[in-house]
Amino acid sequence: MTATARTSTARSTGWFPVARAAEVGTTPVPVGAAGQAYVVVRLRPGGEVSAFPARCPHRLVPLAAGVVEGRLQCPYHGWRFDAAGRCVDVPSLGPGGSAPPRADLPVPWAVEERHGWIWLAPERTDVVAPPAPAAEPVPEPAPAPGPPLGPVFGNLDPSLEHAWHPVALSRELRPGGWLQVRLLGRTWSLSRGPDGLVADPPAWGVRERFGVLWLAPAQPRDVALELPEDGDRRFVGSWLPPARSAGPAGPLADTLLDVAHSPFLHPATSGAADEVEVPTHDVAPDPGGFTGVQEQWCDDPADPGVAAGQRSPRRRRRATYVYRAPFQLRLRLDSLDTGAARTILFLLQPEDADSTRIYTCLLLAAGPGEPLPGPEVVAAEMAAEERVLAEDLGLQAQLARPGLPLSMRDELHVRSDRLGVALRRALADFAAAG
Ligand code: FES
Ligand SMILES: [Fe+2]
Incomplete structure (x- = not known):
């Protein structure tokens, strides 16, 4: 294949062949046109092809997961986009919530299926349709989406010396x-x-x-995170084997603090898949960080009582998130039904620019009058926690980011992102002090 229908990647107008039509189905295909990253996909089996920018405006996650009910759906928090790029659903806002205007995707000017190929016109062009190519088209390779425009907090930030x-x-x-x-x-x-x-x-x-x-x-200069459960004899548990993320600690801390992703990223492990709305929650500043409190629904399939058919896996719980800069997090989950409690401590070690080691400690307490959780319960809960963490780490691998964006304009924040906004502010303050 020597001839090409692509004249230049420097131009941004005109028609660009991006993929063979037969290779585009209902799974988004990453493509490139005029140096920009897009995905092309059929929102209905056998339907017309739609084209979208390659990543979600919310947390810049690649929009490569799939289509649900005729909409492109982001894998992280389930935002959905119609063929025109309009954000038609932000599940965490509930049925009455409406997406902010910046949530809409700036789709290319036109997408056409002709001559066995999918063609994109990123900008308005006077050529109304892609011309028949004289030779087999050679599409551009799909570029990696560019990094955030503003500052990011990476693993080699100089302020991290002082912690x-x-x-x-x-x-x-x-x-x-x-x-x-x-x-x-x-x-x-x-x-x-x-x-x-x-x-x-x-x-x-x-x-x-x-x-x-x-x-x-x-x-x-950091403020040490306290662990009230340490030494409390009602709690039993242990450290999971340390894990490693092939990315910086900031975005991982963001995922660990995120309250809206469980139904989408952990539907089988910890998310209550049909409880997607995130109620309002309080975030209060503390010295060196903040505390957030929220009540939420979850599933607890690891509970032996669920396996024995004695209880429903669905639980109402209070989640208390305590964060200390730069990368210490304590999450306490209090079951409002049983009085049981579960604390997860996450400590992140920024090893290299693209490597973070993760220490996870799980501590469990039974409800009042109940015996201490036995070794088999602790082992099952630890195994479940490892599976959830592996799903979070799978997302980090997709992000491929140099750090956590600190500019509020690089991402898009909604009501359920209060902890994430607080994290970005705390790390920006930490960096400024360093
Ligand atoms: S919905 Fe796409 S990153 Fe949150
Ligand atoms: Fe998660």
Whole structure:
């Protein structure tokens, strides 16, 4: 194949062949036209082809998942777009909610199916239809969507020097042993000698807390997260095996704080798939971070009582999110039906620009008068938590971002994003102080 129907990628007007018509069905296909990233898809089987920008305006997630009820649906929070790019559904706002105007996708001027190909005209063109190509068209490769325009908070932000960071579980460093850890793009050796923990090269400090080893490269400015459940004998639990995300910590913290994605990203593991509306919730600033409280519906399929047919998996719960900059999060879930409680502590280690290690501790308490959760309950809950985290990490891999956007204009925030907005403000403040 030598000849090409594509004249130049520098031009932005005219018709661009982007995909063979036969290869476009109801799964969005990433394509490129005039250097811009789009997806093309049929919103009905065998129907006309529609074209959209390649990512969602909400959190810049690739719109590559699929079509639901004749609309393009974003995989993260389920926003839906019609053929004209109008955002027709923001599930977290409930049936009465309407999408903000900026939620609409700027679709290309025209899309046509001709000569066995899908053609895009990104901008108005005087040529009313794509011409018959003299040779087999050669479409542009689909480009990666560009990075956010404004500043982002990445894993190598200079302000991160001035914080305590988790670098290993205590159990990973035996007495007399040593281990190497990555932090902020550098390697430290940690050893546990007769006089305690030692870091090489020297750091401002090394310490042990909650069964985790912490390192502060320079004088820390962060406020330590407290864990009231630590030492509370009503709680049992443990650390999950540390996991790793192939991306920066900021977007991962955003996902872990996000209250609207469970029905879409975790429909089988923790989301109540038909409870998509997010009620209003309170977010209050704290020294070094914030606390958010919200009541929500969820499913608890890991509950043995559910497996035995004694209870419905559907639960009403209060979720309390406590965040401390830069990357410490504590989520406490109190069941309003049973009085049981579950605390999940997430600590993120910014290893390199594109690598974050995740420490997750799960602590469980039974309701009043109930015996402590047994080992099999704890094991089942930990396995369920690992599955949920794996789904969150799958999303991070799709994001392919250098960090968390700090400019409010780069993304689009709705009522259910109050924790995410608070996170962006807290990290912007942290970066400014550094
Ligand atoms: S709905 Fe697309 S990122 Fe939230
Ligand atoms: Fe999640």
